[in-house]
Amino acid sequence: MSIPLTSNTFGGKASPWVSRIAMAAVHFFILVLFLQNVAVDTWGSVIGLLFAHLYSVVALTYWNRIDRSAAGDTVIVTVTLEFVLISVIFWERASAWPWSTLFGLGLVQICAFAAVRYWKDLRQAPGSAWFGLIVILIYVMVAATAPIIAPFGETEIVGSEYDVWSNKHLLGTDNLGRDMFTRLIYGGRNTVGIAFMTTLLAFIIGGLAGILAAAMRGWVDQVLGRVVDILMAIPSFIFALLILTIVGTSIPSLIMVIAVLDATRVFRLARAVSMNVVVLEYVEAASLRGEGLWWLIRSEILPNILPPLVAEFGLRFCFVFLFLSGLSFLGLGIQPPTADWGSMVRDNATLITYGDITPLLPAGAIALLTIGVNFVVDWFLQKASGLKD
Template sequence: MEVLTTLFWIAVAVSVGMAAGWLFLRVLATALPGRAGRVFRSAPISAGFGMLVILIYLLVAILAPAIAPFSEREVVGGQFLPWDATHLLGTDNLGRDMFSRLVYGARNTVGIAFVTTALAFLLGSVLGLLAAAVGGWLDQVLSRVVDVLMAIPALVFSLLLLTIFGTSVVTLILVIAVIDSTRVFRLARSVGMNIVVMDFIEAARLRGEGLFHLIVREILPNASAPLIAEFGLRFCFVFLTISALSFLGLGIQPPTADWGSMVKENAVLITFGDITPLLPAGCIALLTVAVNFVVDWMLHRASGLKE
């Protein structure tokens, strides 16, 4: 009976999510003029749901101080208090309000993941396109360095470097960005290598265009579709990596609210049938699914395939 009840509520949640995604797409299609409206009108419901979830997360992250009833570090009651009108999701192992920490976790976890992804993407794509455009010894040196770095498991390498250099936010961002930039480099170089052999690149070289012009004006616009899609996927990987490192104690450090560390700190409640520790994990999973829905739609549009 409990299994049927769970399946029923899952079906209800999926139906509500898809209905909200469809409604969100209709609003965008109506509000945006011309081509933009037509793009959203033809988008799948899953993409609409993903964009709606991402928008909600962004609003929660930006408006965290206005939404959260307490500070993320404030001790407001006893340990592991149950859900009530004052503490909507109870309190954690130190007596801090779980709902407030969940809200602030959106700002900290998602914000740090986005900055890390942007830095990794900037470093990897610039070096990848540069290697493709220049070729020769520069391409060989960069490719071999990347091969060596990619031979080490990313999570193990991150744990090693964070143990050596410390676990500050700046160090966390730099370590994960450098490690993840190797994956971006491989994609950018592969896409760039397919573009530099095109006739219009040769024509630009014959016109005397410099390296900067070739990369920015000729190669990058033609490589933008797969790179943008990769940005979404890379964000998911970075987001999950930061959460995993926080769960292991080497990510975002307490008392800063972070979804990964929140699962670890309150995991004992699961043995008593309390689902509170699963809520941060659910937030991580929901955002990952939402970003993947949007990325799938973008890849489908970039491929030129028709329904």
């Protein structure tokens, strides 16, 4: 479970100097990024500075804990410095959106650290998994740095309606004269972000409840099971419409409602697979040892049911996506003027009659991400099931 502190599988030597210089550069960069904005937004800058310190500490600690070689160091340092360099070149935009820049930097570094740490596994990953990983990485990167990349504002009207593709508007404009390319980028941030949050929440609620039901049995299982049965007995779309009409269509309520509805499916899966694990002797041994419920769930059951849950995560993510788009179509999803891929298809659907494929781009973006996520999930599943043998 724990990462070995001293061993070095790559055979190279840890180089504290490289790490310190890189970290100092990053620290300095973030300081400037936020100090630029002191006059405009004092509180944001102060929090940003605190964050910069915390970030450096965490990054340095992790740096000293992972196995890595000189090559690994180079990957991490190069990627980091490249990002800093790009930010400096586009300083105007980067400094206008310090939080996005910082998130971008964080992501780049996390990816570099993860790539070094899991290089052995990554090297053996099939092409489809690499494709999926790269697609996801691009989506996440774009989502995090949306304001920096996007040429215009999310809701800004910049031209006439339905402009054709041009140098100024790469993908033309939409039904209100907003830049399509910009909307696509922001749409990714909104739709992917909300779908991801929702799925995650659904898994936390449903997964925990499912394992709990399997581990405790008896009346806990009965109560949870019946509650889920009741929720599942009502058609979920109609149920969602009903609740959203009552509580209103804010984004938090949207996430909560879909998460709870989807958690019922996760609950059933988690309970079913946990049931198989709970009866095994190592769980019995742990409970005879006197371990508490939380240990049983976290250490004995959860790691062993993770593969099916992860597979389900990929599928659920796609369903949530569709669910969100469906709600948007009915006007109860993400509300305009916020960009959202689902409603972008609908808003510009008239263009299809003129043989213009622009409205299909958001749909294509959804499809591509769905495929990418499932490729990665497949790979993970294959790897995880191999461990058992």
